[in-house]
Each structure stands twice: as structure tokens, then as C-alpha cells.
Amino acid sequence: MTNRAARVETWLDERAEEMACLLGRLVAVDSENPPGRGLGRCARILHEAMDRLGLSPETIGVPDPSGRLEDPCVVRGTVGEGGPVLYFHGHFDVVPAQSRDQFTPVRRDGRIVGRGTADMKGGVVAMLYGAAAAGELGLIGTGRIVVHLVCDEETGSVLGAGHLRDAGLVEPSALAMITAEPSGGVVWNAARGALSLRVEVRGREAHVGQADRGVNAFRHMLHVARRVERHAEEMAGRHTAFPMNAEDARGNMLVVGGLSGSGSSFNVVPGSAFFTVDGRYNPEEDLDAELRRLTRVVEDAAREIGAEVSVRTTQSQPSAGTRRDHPAAVALARVVADLHGAPARFEMCPGILETRWYAQLGIPAFGYGPGLLEVSHGPGEYVDEAAVRRCAAVHALYAGAMLP
Incomplete structure (x- = not known):
């Protein structure tokens, strides 16, 4: 492992408790979609956490013609100034729970159990701390990390990601996009x-x-x-x-x-x-x-x-795919291999991903997250705390590789 990677992991390990606490707070908010409740409450927690981490957050209200969603919005944050852009993208809505108990997070045996831990509030925490680590440890040069967190991925993301695209808030010249969806440590370079x-x-x-x-x-x-x-x-x-x-x-x-x-x-x-x-x-x-x-x-x-x-x-949502030999994919593979001590695995996600919104603009886009797809949406959904920190390290180091 490189010295840079060791520094990032140490920084994250020192914040393991606050990362777990933030994930617990997010899970405790019932942001089920449908029907789209609790979105504003969840966004406020994220805004507060991003502000504390130095990510310069703003909350952008988005129109909902149906009037169904509760306080629909996008939370956007930035690390760095000027130069090229790397996007971290995620969502804070969750699928309906099998039991109301799933909104009471349970922490045991190195795991946090609850609705949305894998898909993808655990990934959101990883991205926020990855961005913060990259900024605080001076990993990025003149470029920027822009974090986008949307409210309606589980129902198609037309309001959230669609608004970002239609409002010109996604720069087609961006170097890459990465989302911490539950890939289980595999790189998803394509999706259906x-x-x-x-x-x-x-x-x-x-x-x-x-x-x-x-x-x-x-x-x-x-x-x-x-x-x-x-x-x-x-x-x-x-x-x-x-x-x-x-x-x-x-x-x-x-x-x-x-x-x-x-x-x-x-x-x-x-x-x-x-x-x-x-x-x-x-x-x-x-x-x-x-x-x-x-x-x-x-x-x-x-x-x-x-x-x-x-x-x-x-x-009707298009598929997305980025070649394994694309420079952005090669850089991500190096980071993952360095941290895992084994070559990165590339696979196609069997479902759909928000990578499509960026791929449509010609931006190479990937999924890499700490959760497991097989437990997502299920009654025993969980995420490993150590996996959240590893994912955060990958995001931080990827930013350093793409924005030197």
C-alpha cells in the first residue's frame, strides 16, 4: 500500500465512530420512495454533515408536478476550486421497508443493519467522507469534486438527476462520475x-x-x-x-x-x-x-x-457502459487494486444505475460501493462498517488520481 493510501485509511479510521453515527441518523429517517416521505428531513441531515466536513453544501429544491414527494430536492457539495470536475453521485431515498423496525438502526458485529444501509445511505456516507478526506489531506490539485445527492432514484430519478442535467448542473467535460451503489467492492462499468x-x-x-x-x-x-x-x-x-x-x-x-x-x-x-x-x-x-x-x-x-x-x-431508461481500457477506468482499477491487494474486478450491474445520466453526456461513469446487492431491498439489509471506510478510501484516492 502506498503512503498516500495509508494516510487516507488512518484519517478515516480516526472518524469511524462519527461515520457510523451519521449512517445511523440517516437510516432512522423514513425516506421511503414511494411514497417519497421524509426527503426534506434526510436532506437537512446531509446538508449539516456536509457543512461540518467542509463540502460547501447547497440544497436545491426541484419541482414535482405530481405533488407526491415530500420536499423533493438535491443536495450538492463541492471540494476544491476551478479546473476539471469529478462527480460523486448518490441518492438518499429508499425502497419501502418490510417492517417499521428497519428504521431503527442496529449496530452489531461490525455491521449496521437497517433500511437503506446498503442501498445506499452507507455509500452516501462513504462518498462524503471520501470527498472530505481528499480535500483535507491535499490530494486534489486545481480540480473539483462535486457531490450530487438526489431524492428519487428509486422511482426513476427524473426529478433529481433529470433536473441536474436539464438545468445544466452536470458539466459534459467532467473527467468521470462514480456512485457508491451496492456493488460489493466490484467495479460496475456497465448497467442495464x-x-x-x-x-x-x-x-x-x-x-x-x-x-x-x-x-x-x-x-x-x-x-x-x-x-x-x-x-x-x-x-x-x-x-x-x-x-x-x-x-x-x-x-x-x-x-x-x-x-x-x-x-x-x-x-x-x-x-x-x-x-x-x-x-x-x-x-x-x-x-x-x-x-x-x-x-x-x-x-x-x-x-x-x-x-x-x-x-x-x-x-424508458437507457443502459450505460464504459470500456475497461478507458483512462478513467484504468485509474480506478489501480486505486482499487492498491487498497485491496488484488486486481480490480469489472462487472455489469444486473439492474439500472444513475451512471446513465452522466454517460448520456459522454462522461465515463462507474459504480463502486460498500453494500451487497443481494441484501439490498431485503428485510435483513446491512452494510459492513469496514467496507464503508474502504469505499471512502477508494473515492478519496480516485479523486487524487483524477485531479492531481
Whole structure:
């Protein structure tokens, strides 16, 4: 390990207790999204912590046309002045908990257990302390670290990250972006895209005693959904060339019927029905072409039986990928290898990442975080405290490598 790395690790170890306490405070705030509660309270804690760490924070309110989110905002901080930019990006909303007990953080055996510890409040703490360490230890030269923390990643991040992009707050000339999502110490240099649909089927209601006069939308829905399932099986057989965790399927992943419903009563022929299709597509796929194919599958199946259907796109998010031999990736690999004592592993994230917002602007973007994907969103979600500090060290040293 280099002397610089040792200095960073010592600086972080001396602050291990305050890092754990900050994570505990963040976990204790119920920032479930949906519905989007507690966002302002969580942002205030982050603003306060960033101010204490010398990150010059500002809280930027973002418009929410739906009026659903509670105090939607982005918390932005900066270390350094002028020069090139390196972005640290994360989110402070969490998925709904399985139990309210998950908002009471539990610290035991070197771990902190609670909702959002892995995805990704633990990663947020790592990024804040990584940025602070880089600044205080003089690792960066004339460049800047800009920290972006958004409020709506779990529901697509159109308001948070989308606002940053649309308002010109992301500089296309930036050297790189890194997010501390739960990669488990692996470098995610690619992520899937997302395409979500809602298929509506219309029929005609009739009393059960005169069922022959109705048009059963549920029966039509089953026929259409079966055709979509066949399409999903075909897409699962189309594999990515990006390296992945050996336990993760390499094909495109589609879930048919994650949500579904029909009818108005048990004794009435259902006059309407619906089902959803949610897909995660490898970077090799063209999302626009896949939307056309999937829509055609639905419409062709409906035509076979004379069903009346409509298809609505509820989400379309592009994939993202940065080559392993890109200079920004090579620099990150060196930092990770130096700290871990072993070569960095590059993999594709099986889900979607906010790297896409930066990749669309031509910025090389990566995921590297302390949590584990397999425990994220689950009832026993946790993060190792030592892993949070290691992640913070990687972020600090990456800033030093990119902004010498």
C-alpha cells in the first residue's frame, strides 16, 4: 500500500465512530420512495454533515408536478476550486421497508443493519467522507469534486438527476462520475437499461347469469400475456458480452404481470383488465427497437382473438457502459487494486444505475460501493462498517488520481 493510501485509511479510521453515527441518523429517517416521505428531513441531515466536513453544501429544491414527494430536492457539495470536475453521485431515498423496525438502526458485529444501509445511505456516507478526506489531506490539485445527492432514484430519478442535467448542473467535460451503489467492492462499468409497460385490455361487462353477452377482458389478457411470456423467454436467451457476476443471468430480464388486475366484482364478466411488463435490457440492445417489438407482440396477440388493447410506456431508461481500457477506468482499477491487494474486478450491474445520466453526456461513469446487492431491498439489509471506510478510501484516492 502506498503512503498516500495509508494516510487516507488512518484519517478515516480516526472518524469511524462519527461515520457510523451519521449512517445511523440517516437510516432512522423514513425516506421511503414511494411514497417519497421524509426527503426534506434526510436532506437537512446531509446538508449539516456536509457543512461540518467542509463540502460547501447547497440544497436545491426541484419541482414535482405530481405533488407526491415530500420536499423533493438535491443536495450538492463541492471540494476544491476551478479546473476539471469529478462527480460523486448518490441518492438518499429508499425502497419501502418490510417492517417499521428497519428504521431503527442496529449496530452489531461490525455491521449496521437497517433500511437503506446498503442501498445506499452507507455509500452516501462513504462518498462524503471520501470527498472530505481528499480535500483535507491535499490530494486534489486545481480540480473539483462535486457531490450530487438526489431524492428519487428509486422511482426513476427524473426529478433529481433529470433536473441536474436539464438545468445544466452536470458539466459534459467532467473527467468521470462514480456512485457508491451496492456493488460489493466490484467495479460496475456497465448497467442495464429499463423498459416498463402497462397493457390495458378492454371487454364488456355482463351479469354472470348472462355471461354470454359479455366480453371477458381477463380471458383476453391471459392470451396476450402468454405471448409476452414467450417473448420474455426469447429475450432471456440474448446474452451480454459484458462480464457479470457468475450467479447473475446474462440475458435480458423481463417480468410479466408484476402488477395485474381485472373486473369490478366476482359475479360480473370483467370489462377491463391490465398487466405490467418490466424489462432490464443489456447494453447491446436498442431500447427503441425493443419497445416496437414488444408492442407488436401485444398487438399481434390481441388481433388473434379480436381483443381490444392499448399499451402505455411507463419507464424508458437507457443502459450505460464504459470500456475497461478507458483512462478513467484504468485509474480506478489501480486505486482499487492498491487498497485491496488484488486486481480490480469489472462487472455489469444486473439492474439500472444513475451512471446513465452522466454517460448520456459522454462522461465515463462507474459504480463502486460498500453494500451487497443481494441484501439490498431485503428485510435483513446491512452494510459492513469496514467496507464503508474502504469505499471512502477508494473515492478519496480516485479523486487524487483524477485531479492531481
